[in-house]
Amino acid sequence: MKEIFLKDYIEPNYLIPNVELYINILEKEAVVTSMLTIVKNCSGDTPLVLDGKELKLHSVLLDGKEIFDFDYSDDKLTIKNLPNKAVLTTTVSIDPYNNKSMEGFYKSGNILCTQNEAEGFRRVTFFSDRPDVMSKYTITVEGDKKVFPKLLSNGNLVESTPIGENRLRNKWEDPFAKPCYLVAIVAGDLESITDSFTTKSGRVIDLEIYTDPGQSNKAYHAMESLKKSMKWDEDTFGLEYDLDLYMVVAVDSFNAGAMENKGLNIFNSAYVLADPKTATDSDFEGVEGVIAHEYFHNWTGNRVTCRDWFQLTLKEGLTVFRDQEFSSDKTDRTVKRISDVSILRSHQYPEDKGPNSHPIKPESYFTIDNFYTATVYEKGAEVIRMIFTLLGKEKFRAGMDLYFKRHTGEAVTTEDFVSAMEDASGFDLTQFKRWYSQAGTPVISVDSSYNNGEFTLKVKQEIPKTSYNCPREPLFFPFPIGLYDKDGRDLTPEAGKNLIISKEYEEFTFKTENRVIPSLAQGFSAPIEVRYNYSTDELITLLTADKDKFNKFDAARRLTMISIDTIIGDIRTNRECSIDKRIIESYKKLLTDPTLEKRYLATLLYIPEVKDIALTMEEYDFKLANRARNIYLKQLATELKSNLFRLFEDNLAIDAVAERSIKNSALSILSFLGDDIAEIAQKQFALAENMTDYMAAFMSLQKCSDTVRIEANKSFKEKWKDNFLVMNKWFITQAIRDDETVLDDIKKLSLDELFDNTNPNRIRSLFGAFAGRNSAHFHSEDGQGYKFIADKIIDIDSYNSHVSSSLASAFQPYKYLGEKQAKLMKEQLIRISQKEGISTGLNEIILKTLKARD
Ligand SMILES: [Zn+2]
Structure with a gap:
């Protein structure tokens, strides 16, 4: 493994202002010819070194003449004695059909597509694969027109030529120079929807979204989102789209969410396809957000x-x-x-x-x-x-x-x-x-005192020591505050709204008639952890009165964490557990407050994940955190039962995002009562006309008795087995179930005919969901959770190191586990590290994890 340092950066020795790429897709391989205009950017006789990975080299030509004086080894092509300017032509074969890494050019379903960020282009052709080498590209793609009727690349289509009876050749030109990680090539039998957008300067941009045949009717929401994004970027930042064509292609096998290739975005289909029957409200928002994100990259990422x-x-x-x-x-x-x-x-x-x-x-x-x-x-x-x-x-x-x-x-x-x-x-x-x-989450500890009409906040800033070696100097950040008296009256002085923290210790004094309650770092003004010793009454005041709606939510979160923390203490000392009556009363008030917007109220019904709770413990005990969480939620559901049922019923009639959100949040808490909600959940599961309600009911049924749950699982699969994206939800929901038998279920599910261990979406839905979101059972006391995931990591790493490395991040808590759990995890970490041929990415994660506990 070679470590690469920022301080070692040097400018490229050679520039490549122009690239002509010719990709000929054949039945068993693709032949790639690239003509690079190479311009020397250094003095002396520094050789040209290009990156190339798993390329079968056929020939190298310099200014049209074949040369043999080069070296291709260790993923580098080295050529010496180059003139100041030359045209270098290489021809290689690549095998997209068997490329399971999902980097470079690979097969996803029946589509061939590229993923070149960060360093995938070296799997397509020889190139200086670094973002500061920017080139103008002309890309020609040729293929069998029955198999690949659509042959797409970046920029504008300048020529489309039939070759004989069966083949098609498309030539694309992108007028803007770009780094090679933004190059895209797509070949496939694709269906599309089209639209257009007129920019503020009056240019008409063609918009095309491509999907697998039969799927394009689910792309309209993505299209609307794209048009909204284009308008928003003009209105907000004055940024106009710069090509005449913008294309988005949805593919089922993709390592990440989406990729912003210039003019030709390639998306994980989960972030393109959405209709109410198959996508939840949050899926719809996910599509809108990711479409916008990739579009915005056109300026922040692509042009700069x-x-x-x-x-x-x-x-x-x-x-x-x-x-x-x-x-x-x-x-x-x-x-x-x-x-x-x-x-x-x-x-x-x-x-x-x-x-x-x-x-x-x-x-x-x-x-x-x-x-x-x-x-x-x-x-x-x-x-x-x-x-x-x-x-x-x-x-x-x-x-x-x-x-x-x-x-x-x-x-x-x-x-x-x-x-x-x-x-x-x-x-x-x-x-x-x-x-x-600087790494690490700064901890801001705030103390207060009240003397002679003066309320003083003493702020201490601490930068924690992390596994990353760097200075820990005080940071500079906004820290707006509000002040409330015990009756919830807003006494915030103007000066409080613009506080800035820049030193290790700081004091701020305000004249007030009585002791006040501070609302700190309003709006979550910085990525810090704020500690203040709030009393329960003070938090209830903020929950009721804080005008800063983020901190009002945060008061709910703090009250929840305090309740759970108390229960953890009760469990440890064998005391009876109960939630403070004052908290229950304040929730009852909230649930009947007509002034609260419904989606916002749903966020106040805060349910922490098990790992959020474990993270607050000195030694992570996921089992205890899970137990306390269950006790808390069951009690909350019991105490608020009639209010939550009313909330659920009151919002049944209107089928809109806000109503669905509050209704299903109520259901989610009520589901901790188990079979008590079976009837309403089953009814919703049977009658739901949208995926939001359907999924909320399905998840609640997981908490009911086995017969109810297993029946729901069966019915779900029967209904959706042909829908790839919806079935991901089926896998996830079962993988995160809170039950001792969950791992056995997951093992069975991994043999299901719909499971595909080469598809990243499926891997994430089953193994990723278990390791990342089912903390209580992944960290089981017999170590079987660790062993199972280690087996999967080893297997997947042999063909997809992105996915294996990201799965390995589940071992992140190693440092904070108790002795017994740590020993079990260590065995598996060592087993992975000793595996022959382990990828660099995975090795880096595993070694760092092991080192964390030395
Ligand atoms: Zn991005």
Whole structure:
């Protein structure tokens, strides 16, 4: 394994301004001829080194003449003694039909497609596979027109020529220079829907969404989302689409969510196909968000790209921020914010505490594939959001304008982005930049005192030590606060709204008539953990009165965690467990408060995941966390039974997102009463006309007695067996069931005729869901959960290292387990590490995990 360092970056020795690529798809292979215009970018006689992986080399030509003086070994093609400018032509064969890595050119269902980010293009042809080598591409694709009637690539179709009776040749030209990771090629029998969008300057853009035959009627929501995204980016950032054609292709086998290839996005079909019968409300929002995300990359990522992969957050953090803002404008801003923060807390915070902790801009890696993380994406977006908060909307926009003015067509760094923000706003971000290089979730401990009419907040900032070696200097971030008296009156002074934290210790004093309750870091102003010793009464006041709707939600979350923590204590000391009556009473009030918007009220019925609870323990005890969680939810359901039933029934009549959301949240808590809800859940399961209600009922039935549950599982499969995406939900729901026998079920399910262990969506739905979301049983005391997942990781790693590495992140809690569990996990970690031929990506994760407990 070779570690790569940011500090070792040097400019490319050779530039490749022009590429002509010819891909001839044959029955058993594809022949790729590439003509690269090579221009020397260094002095001396430095050889040209191109990347190439699993390429069968046929010939190398220099300015049209075949040469033999080259070396192809260790995935590198080295050619010495090149003139300052030359045309290098190579011809290779590749095998897309048997390429299970899902990088480069591969087969997904009956479609051939590419995935070149981060380093897949080297599996297509020899190239300088790094983002700062930007080229103009002409790509010709040829294939059998019966098998591949559609032959697509980036840019505009400039020629389409039949070759003889059976073959077709399409030539595509992209006028904009781009890095090779944005190259896309798709060949297949595809159906499409088409539309158009007129830009603010009056250009008409053709829009095409491609799917498998028979599926295109489910692409209309994606099309609407695309048009909304195009309009939003013009209105919000003044950014107009720059080609004449925008295509999206949906494929079933895809390692990630989607890929922003210039003018030709390739999507996991889960993020394109949606109709109410087969997709839930949250699937619909997922489609809208991912379509927007990939579209926004056209500017943040494609036209201004990354200099090297250490800069990944430059495009991802910024684009996630943009898609979050878009979705906030299109749905409910607070509900969206709560959902984004919940993802950050349950994915990124554990990452920060775990073996792969890293800053949003890491300084070294073994393989960049392991850095497509919640830290780079979600925390990266929080960092952009803080700049937005500090500068304000208008200056942030001025910063974006300057960034595009300076850097369009370039491959740049995060410093370039921050400089544009500083220069356009006059705001000094010197200290703020530490967010890019420091890992760990800052812990902000706040104390308060009240004396002689003065309320003082003492704020201590602590940057925790993580597995990543970096400085731990105080960070700079917005920290707006509110103040409430015990009756819930808002006493927030103007100064409280603009507080900034920049030192290790700080004090803020406010004149108040009585002791007040602080509402801290309002709107979740920074990716930090705020600690304040709230009393239950104080939290109930905030839950009732806080005008900051995020912190009102957070009061509900804190009360829930306090209740569960109390139950954990009760279990440990063999005491009877019960939820504080004051909390129950405040929930009763909330549930009957007509002023609360329904989707927002649903977020207040907060149900933490088992791992969210374990994360608060010094030594993670998933079993205990699960037990306490079940006791809490069962009691809550019992105490609120009549209120929740009423809420459920009151919202049956209207079939809309808000009503479904509150009704199904009520059902979800009631399901902890087991068979008591069997009747209503069965009724909803039988009559549901949309997937949201159907899934909510199906999940609730998992908590009922075996006969009820097994009947539901059967009926589900019978109804949906031909729908690939819906069946993913069937696998997930069974994989996360809270029961001792779940692993046996999963073993049976992995032999089901609908399970396919080469399809990443299926792997994630069964093994990924179990390892990542069924903490109580993955961490079972007999170690069988670990062993089972280790077996799967070893198997999958032999053909898809992306999926094996991401599955291995389930071992992240290793450092925090009790002795007995840690020993069981260690056995499996060692077994994986000793496997011969283990991929670099997986090896990196496993070694880091093992090291975390040395
Ligand atoms: Zn992205």
